[in-house]
Amino acid sequence: MQERYDPAIVEAQVQAFWAERKAFSVKEDPSKPKYYCLSMFPYPSGRLHMGHVRNYTIGDVISRFMRMQGYNVLQPMGWDAFGLPAENAAMQNGVPPAQWTRQNIAYMKRQLQSLGFAFDWERELATCDASYYRWNQWLFLRMLEKGIAYKKTGIVNWDPVDRTVLANEQVIDGKGWRTGAPVEKREIPMYYLRITKYAQDLLDALDSLQGWPERVRAMQANWIGRSEGVRVSFPYELDGERRVLNVFTTRADTLMGVTFCAVAPEHPLATYAARSNPALAQFIEECKRGTAMEAELALMEKKGMPTGLFVTHPITGAEIPVWVGNYVLMTYGEGAVMGVPAHDERDFHFAKKYGLPIRQVIDTGAGRWSAEPAQWDPAFESHGTCINSGKYDGLDHEQAVDAIAADLQAQGLGEKQVQWRLHDWAISRQRYWGCPIPLIHCARCGDVPVPDKDLPVLLPEDLVPDGSGNPLAKTSSFLDCECPNCGAPARRETDTMDTFVDSSWYFLRFACADNDSAMVDERVNYWMPVDQYIGGIEHAILHLLYARFWTRVMYDLGLVKVQEPFENLLTQGMVLNDIYSRRTADGRVQYFNPADVEVLYDAKGARIGARLKSDGQPVEWEGMRTMSKSKNNGVDPQELVSKYGADSVRLFMMFKAPPEDTLEWSDEGVEGAARFMRRLWRIVYEHVQQRERQAGAVPSLEPSKLTEAQRAVRRAAHSTLVKVTDDIGRRRVFNTAIAAVMELLNTLSKFDDDSPQGQAIRHEALELVVQMLSPIVPHACQALWEALGHEGDALIDRPWPKPDPAALVQEEIEIVVQVNGKLRGRVTVPAQATEDEVRSAALAAPNVQKWTEGKPIRKVIVVKGRLVNIVI
RNA sequence: GCCGGUGUGGCGGAACUGGUAGACGCGCCGGACUCAAAAUCCGGUUCUGGCAACAGAGUGUGGGUUCGAUUCCCUCCACCGGCACCA
Numbered sequence: 040m041q042e043r044y045d046p047a048i049v050e051a052q053v054q055a056f057w058a059e060r061k062a063f064s065v066k067e068d069p070s071k072p073k074y075y076c077l078s079m080f081p082y083p084s085g086r087l088h089m090g091h092v093r094n095y096t097i098g099d100v101i102s103r104f105m106r107m108q109g110y111n112v113l114q115p116m117g118w119d120a121f122g123l124p125a126e127n128a129a130m131q132n133g134v135p136p137a138q139w140t141r142q143n144i145a146y147m148k149r150q151l152q153s154l155g156f157a158f159d160w161e162r163e164l165a166t167c168d169a170s171y172y173r174w175n176q177w178l179f180l181r182m183l184e185k186g187i188a189y190k191k192t193g194i195v196n197w198d199p200v201d202r203t204v205l206a207n208e209q210v211i212d213g214k215g216w217r218t219g220a221p222v223e224k225r226e227i228p229m230y231y232l233r234i235t236k237y238a239q240d241l242l243d244a245l246d247s248l249q250g251w252p253e254r255v256r257a258m259q260a261n262w263i264g265r266s267e268g269v270r271v272s273f274p275y276e277l278d279g280e281r282r283v284l285n286v287f288t289t290r291a292d293t294l295m296g297v298t299f300c301a302v303a304p305e306h307p308l309a310t311y312a313a314r315s316n317p318a319l320a321q322f323i324e325e326c327k328r329g330t331a332m333e334a335e336l337a338l339m340e341k342k343g344m345p346t347g348l349f350v351t352h353p354i355t356g357a358e359i360p361v362w363v364g365n366y367v368l369m370t371y372g373e374g375a376v377m378g379v380p381a382h383d384e385r386d387f388h389f390a391k392k393y394g395l396p397i398r399q400v401i402d403t404g405a406g407r408w409s410a411e412p413a414q415w416d417p418a419f420e421s422h423g424t425c426i427n428s429g430k431y432d433g434l435d436h437e438q439a440v441d442a443i444a445a446d447l448q449a450q451g452l453g454e455k456q457v458q459w460r461l462h463d464w465a466i467s468r469q470r471y472w473g474c475p476i477p478l479i480h481c482a483r484c485g486d487v488p489v490p491d492k493d494l495p496v497l498l499p500e501d502l503v504p505d506g507s508g509n510p511l512a513k514t515s516s517f518l519d520c521e522c523p524n525c526g527a528p529a530r531r532e533t534d535t536m537d538t539f540v541d542s543s544w545y546f547l548r549f550a551c552a553d554n555d556s557a558m559v560d561e562r563v564n565y566w567m568p569v570d571q572y573i574g575g576i577e578h579a580i581l582h583l584l585y586a587r588f589w590t591r592v593m594y595d596l597g598l599v600k601v602q603e604p605f606e607n608l609l610t611q612g613m614v615l616n617d618i619y620s621r622r623t624a625d626g627r628v629q630y631f632n633p634a635d636v637e638v639l640y641d642a643k644g645a646r647i648g649a650r651l652k653s654d655g656q657p658v659e660w661e662g663m664r665t666m667s668k669s670k671n672n673g674v675d676p677q678e679l680v681s682k683y684g685a686d687s688v689r690l691f692m693m694f695k696a697p698p699e700d701t702l703e704w705s706d707e708g709v710e711g712a713a714r715f716m717r718r719l720w721r722i723v724y725e726h727v728q729q730r731e732r733q734a735g736a737v738p739s740l741e742p743s744k745l746t747e748a749q750r751a752v753r754r755a756a757h758s759t760l761v762k763v764t765d766d767i768g769r770r771r772v773f774n775t776a777i778a779a780v781m782e783l784l785n786t787l788s789k790f791d792d793d794s795p796q797g798q799a800i801r802h803e804a805l806e807l808v809v810q811m812l813s814p815i816v817p818h819a820c821q822a823l824w825e826a827l828g829h830e831g832d833a834l835i836d837r838p839w840p841k842p843d844p845a846a847l848v849q850e851e852i853e854i855v856v857q858v859n860g861k862l863r864g865r866v867t868v869p870a871q872a873t874e875d876e877v878r879s880a881a882l883a884a885p886n887v888q889k890w891t892e893g894k895p896i897r898k899v900i901v902v903k904g905r906l907v908n909i910v911i
Numbered sequence: 912g913c914c915g916g917u918g919u920g921g922c923g924g925a926a927c928u929g930g931u932a933g934a935c936g937c938g939c940c941g942g943a944c945u946c947a948a949a950a951u952c953c954g955g956u957u958c959u960g961g962c963a964a965c966a967g968a969g970u971g972u973g974g975g976u977u978c979g980a981u982u983c984c985c986u987c988c989a990c991c992g993g994c995a996c997c998a
Contacts, residue, residue: 376998644939645921778935855931860979
C-alpha cells in the first residue's frame with residue numbers, strides 16, 4: 040500500500056481490475072431478484088457536462104448499492120444520437136453528422152469510463168445505428184396498420200430564404216436564426232401518432248405511479264389536461280347556408296350571460312370575414328406574427344376586432360356579435376369561445392375595453408349587482424345560483440349545466456363533452472439527421488409503406504447539410520425508388536422522425552440490444568419495468584409521457600408485458616455555479632470563469648467581494664445559475680478528474696446536496712472532498728502499518744471483554760451502518776450518509792487505543808467504512824479493501840454488511856429535561872428505566888430544581904428514550 | 912397570469928413520525944509543526960450579554976393548534992422552476 044493517496048494510480052489500477060474481471064457485464068439470472076437502474080442517456084454533444092456527471096453518479100451509487108444487496112443489477116448506457124446539433128456542427132465545419140456524432144461518442148465514452156461508472160458496455164446502443172432505428176421504422180409500420188399513426192397537415196415555421204423548416208428554437212423574435220428573414224407559417228402534410236387515444240389511460244395510471252415525485256405527476260396531469268364541459272353551437276347563416284359556430288365551455292351555467300363570441304385569428308370564420316375587411320385582415324396578420332402561446336404573453340393586452348358577423352344564441356335566439364380575439368387559441372377546443380364578461384375575468388376586461396354589455400347571471404353569494412361593477416373581483420368567477428336566466432333561475436352550477444346541456448342536446452345544438460389539452464404527437468421532421476420514415480410516394484398508389492423485408496430504410500451517412508433544406512430531398516440515390524405495389528418509379532419520403540421517438544423505447548432495447556431479428560425478446564420481460572429511472576426534471580413531461588405512450592402501444596401489440604415503463608423516478612436537480620462579471624468601458628458585460636476569481640472574506644468568514652486573480656481588480660458577483668457558455672461559468676469534468684480523481688468528484692457531487700435539489704458548485708467543496716479522501720487513506724494506511732509492524736494477524740474481537748470506551752466506538756460503527764443503509768437504500772439521500780461516515784471517521788481518529796481489542800475494533804470499523812463508501816467512491820474503496828487484507832477480492836461482489844445487534848445495545852441513555860418547553864438540563868438513566876424512574880431523575884436534576892423550586896408542578900410529560908417536559 | 916417548489920449560522924446543508932435547532936462539510940479565527948510557506952494536525956465558530964457558570968433571542972412575515980412547532984393549519988412576502996391566455 041502506498042503511503043500517499045494518488046487517485047490517478049489507484050483509479051487506473053482498479054479500472055483495470057474491473058475490466059479484467061468483466062465486473063460490470065450482466066446476464067439474465069432467474070435465480071436472483073433483478074434490479075434495472077437506468078439513467079437518461081445523453082445526447083453526444085462532444086463532452087460530458089457536470090449535469091451528466093451528477094446524473095450518472097446517482098445511478099451508479101444506487102446500482103452498486105443494490106448489487107451489494109444481492110440484486111442482479113442492469114445498468115446500461117447508450118447514446119441519443121440523432122438531432123439538430125450534429126447538423127449545425129456539419130454546417131460549421133463541413134463534417135458529416137454521422138462522423139461528428141461517432142467521434143463525440145468515442146470521446147464521451149472514455150470520459151464515462153474514467154469516472155468508473157459500472158455500466159454494462161456490452162449493451163451499448165446508439166439511436167443513429169440502423170440496428171436500432173430499423174425498429175422505429177418497423178413499429179411505425181405497425182402503428183400505421185393499427186391506425187395509431189396517420190397523416191394530416193400541420194403548421195411549421197418556414198424560412199423563405201433558406202427554403203427550410205425551422206425548429207421553434209431556431210426562430211428568434213419571429214425571424215430565422217441564420218437568415219434573419221421573417222418566418223412564415225406553412226401548412227404541410229405530416230405524420231401523427233394518436234396519443235390522444237391513450238389520454239384517459241395515461242391520466243388514470245398516474246395514480247399508480249407512487250414511486251414518482253408528486254410534482255411530475257401533477258405536471259403530466261396538467262399537460263394531458265382533461266376538462267369536462269359542454270359543446271355549445273351558435274347557429275348562423277352564411278351565403279344562404281345554415282351553419283353553426285361551436286364553442287367549448289366548462290361554464291355552461293353562464294350561457295344566459297353570453298354577450299359576444301370570440302374566435303381565434305386562424306378560425307375559418309375570421310378568415311372569411313377578413314376577405315372583405317382589410318383592417319381585420321391586418322389585425323389577424325398581426326396576431327399570427329406575434330409569438331403566441333408563450334407564458335409571458337399571459338400578461339399581454341387582450342385585443343380584438345369585430346368580424347361584423349353575428350350568430351344566434353341557441354336558447355334565447357338573441358343576436359350575438361362575433362369578434363376575433365388575440366387570446367383565443369386555435370389549437371384548443373373549437374378555436375372559439377363564448378364571452379361571458381360578468382363571470383370570466385378575461386371576458387370582463389375584453390368587454391370593458393370594447394364597450395360590450397356585461398350581464399350578471401350568477402348570484403355568487405355576494406348578491407345581485409345594482410349597477411355594473413367598474414373593477415373585476417375574483418369572486419365573480421365563483422360558482423353560485425342562476426339569476427336573470429329565465430327557467431334556469433335558482434339552479435346551482437351542476438343543475439344548470441345539466442339542464443342547459445339537456446336542452447341544447449334536444450335541439451341538436453350541443454352536448455356534454457370531455458376536452459383534452461393533449462394533442463396528437465407530430466413526428467415528422469423535415470431534417471436529415473434522423474430516422475427515415477419508411478414510406479414511398481407513388482403517383483398511382485399514393486403513400487405506400489415500405490415492406491418489412493426492405494427494412495431498414497438506411498439513412499445515407501455521407502451527406503453534409505448546408506442549411507437550405509433537407510439534403511435527403513436532393514440525393515437521388517435515396518430519393519428514387521420503385522413503388523413496392525406496382526413497380527413504377529416512385530419517391531421516398533424524406534422526412535425523418537422526431538428524436539423523441541428514439542428515446543421512447545431505448546430502455547426496452549437495452550435488454551436485448553444484440554437481437555437483429557426482433558425489436559424485443561423474452562429478456563425484456565425479465566428486466567422490465569425499470570426499477571429506478573434517473574434524469575433531469577426538464578424531461579418531466581414530453582419524454583416521460585411519450586415513453587409511457589409508446590410502451591402502451593407495444594403492450595397492445597403483445598410485444599411487452601408492462602404498460603408503465605418506469606417504476607420509480609428520481610429527478611435530479613441542476614448544477615449551478617457562480618457568475619462573475621465586469622462592465623467594460625464600452626458598456627458591454629464581460630464574464631469571468633469562477634476558477635479565475637478569488638473570493639474575499641472578512642474576519643468572520645463572510646463574503647465581502649471578489650477579484651480577478653490575474654489583475655487583482657474587483658469583479659461583480661451575479662448570483663448562481665446553471666452552467667453555461669454564455670455566462671462563462673462552466674466546469675469541465677475532465678479537468679477535475681485529472682486534478683482530484685474521479686472519486687473526489689463523485690464524493691463532492693453526492694455530498695454537497697440531496698439529489699433532487701439544485702447543487703451549487705464550489706471549488707473549495709471539491710478540495711474538501713479530496714481532503715477527506717486523503718484522510719481516509721491515511722487512517723487506513725496507519726492502521727495497516729501498525730499491523731505490519733506487529734507482523735501478526737488482526738486480533739479477534741471479543742465483544743464481552745470490551746471497555747466502555749471500546750463499546751462506544753463499536754456502537755458508533757454499527758449505528759453508522761444502520762443509518763447509511765437506510766439513507767442510501769430507502770431515503771435515497773447520500774449527503775447524510777456521507778456525513779455519518781465522516782462523523783464515524785472523526786470518532787476513529789480520536790480513538791487511540793492500541794490494545795489488541797482496540798485494534799480489532801478499529802479494523803472492523805475501517806472495513807465497514809470502506810464497504811459503506813464503496814458505492815460512492817468505488818476506486819479508493821477497492822484499493823483500501825485489498826490493503827485491509829482482502830487481496831484480489833472484488834468489493835463490488837461482497838454482500839452489503841449487516842450490523843451486529845449486540846453492538847447497538849446501549850446500557851445508559853441521556854434524557855433531555857425541559858421546563859415549560861425550554862431546555863434546562865440532561866440526565867443519564869439506564870436504557871430500560873421505567874417512566875417513573877425517568878420522571879424522578881428528571882425532577883431531581885439540579886438545574887431543573889432551580890426552575891421548579893417553590894412552584895406547583897402541573898404536569899410532567901415523559902417521551903420514552905427522549906425527553907421529559909415539566910409544566911409548571 | 913396559472914401550476915409546482917423552496918425560504919434554517921458568513922455559505923452548502925442536517926434535524927426521517929410534532930420532542931436537544933444548526934449534524935457533516937466549506938469559509939473564517941486561534942494554536943502546533945516549519946527558517947518560512949504549502950500540506951497536515953489540534954481547538955474554536957448562530958446572535959446578544961457575561962471571565963465563566965449561565966441567561967435571553969433565534970428556522971422569510973404575522974397569527975393559530977399543542978405541554979412542546981423548522982416540522983401541522985391560515986395570512987402575507989421573497990426567490991427559483993415549469994407552462995398552457997385552456998374557455
